[in-house]
Amino acid sequence: MSADAPLATPVNLTEAAGGPGTSRSAPTSSPAKKSPGAKRAWGAVKGLFFIAALPVILVLIWYISTAVGEKNFFVPTPALLVETFFETWTGDRITTDVIPSLTRLLFGIAGSIIIGIVGGLLIGSVRWLRALTEPTLEFFRAIPPTVLIPVLMLLIGIGDDMKVAVIISGALWPILLNTIEGVRSMDEVLADTTHTYGITGFNRVRYLILPSAMPQIMAGIRQSLSIALILMVISEMFAASSGLGFTIVQFQRSFAIPEMWSGIVLLGIIGVIMSFIFQLIERNVLRWYHGLREIENAA
């Protein structure tokens, strides 16, 4: 801490001396005077830079450490991996492995969201139900979903529903518990207001409870997405004949190392796309929340 302090001062001084002075001497060429279109383009370039900079550096490091010197059987070069990626994942595998995996993932996530929100609204609103279920929920939450796989295989077989059940058994918890917490932390004045205007029953859920718990629910969903992806892969490693998890394990066992890596890359890409879609939805659903927070922080 104390070492940082002396460093910060000179930086601020140079900024204060150089920054405003230069822009004042050349006002016509300052970026602020550019047309809105150019400004937006510049913003897009900047955004692209921040997205791409780290991946480019990582690939460079990877390239240097694999292309220079001796070849490593277990780590392919970037060029080989890209080639393998397109070879492996553009043919039949899309329909035989990628689509089934994504479908299971989607059903798992949708199931977790529906069960989590409905259950959370119920448990969060009904006091005796909360008292009744909370210790039990703690118990089930503590069980790692992976140990349930053999049990579920015995109970509901080795089909797709088992895999969806495994995903739900793990991805459900962040949504369920966050929803309960979101419902419980309801603002008292807002609840009183709703009550005095006679807003009860389903309208109370629709206009008060659900939107008020939405920030916590969204935080829960965000956590659930990555858990769901992990469990999708793991569930496909047991007694499966298709799917990404199954295929990656097959590659690994047959020493198809570049192919195995390409599968891992595909999982990463799916994760990134999921998080991107989530952010897009979240920004729309919680626009009010982000605006409110911004104003509160500025005050």
Place this chain on the structure above:
Amino acid sequence: MTSDQTSTAGTVISQGGVAETPDGLITVGKTMPDGEAMLSVRNMKKVYHTDGGDIEAVRNLTFDLPQGQLACLVGPSGSGKTTLLKCIAGLLAPSAGEVTLHGKKVTGPPKSMAVVFQEYGRSLFPWMRVRDNVELPLKNAGMDKAKRDELVDNALEAVGLAHVPKSYPWQLSGGMQQRVAIARAVAYQPQVLLMDEPFAAVDAQTRADLEDLVRSVWKKLGVSILFVTHDIDESVYLGERVIILSSSPTVIQEDVLIDLPDERDQLETRSSQRFSELRHHVYEQIQLAKKGFRPEDALAK
């Protein structure tokens, strides 16, 4: 029961009385014959049961609110003003006694009552735009769209917010947010409007505007208003009547008639001699209450 005095310059008319209640001989507010009052509070008591023992917040409150009256409730801090209001609003159940609206006992929030809370930032739905906030109670009541639109437009117009229906409440200043809350109450067309220190959290200039807004809305709608405040000047300026509460456990200390002219003006009214006499009197009573003066002890002597 009621002991009215004749009005002479400089004297203050106390319209309250003394009554024999389950809690002993106690000062009460002005009451009316059965069936005439719009809102009746009778021997209302509220005791909170806590782990540290029982706390008697309100001992005995008895008063009536006639149709169309604007009454202010003022008391020292911690005098159970909010407790009283929540009991009247049907949000809390009194421990003893009862609240009746049009002769019907209040057991939950009545349909013909609206409440404006002090915490405007927490009483508006932050996920709804201004217009939707005002419209929601009407939508919930199943009113048709055309009627709703008309009421919402009029209410927003009445509070001077016709230009911001698309904003979110948190984008507005504190005073404007409280205007939205008032617009919502106005659009709901209540017969009784309860206001719980609505202007305690806005700045002094905004407060003056909002006070005049409450007076104008009250006159336009003919609604009964019970206005809780800790601000003595505000209570005298706004009300036709100021009910002074004692310190906790609360009883009514005095029920003062505010015989100021009907047309009130921030400058004229506040600088008039009658205003300062009334203000002086209420101030003295609040000071007494703060020092722990108990009206029932004075009666016993």
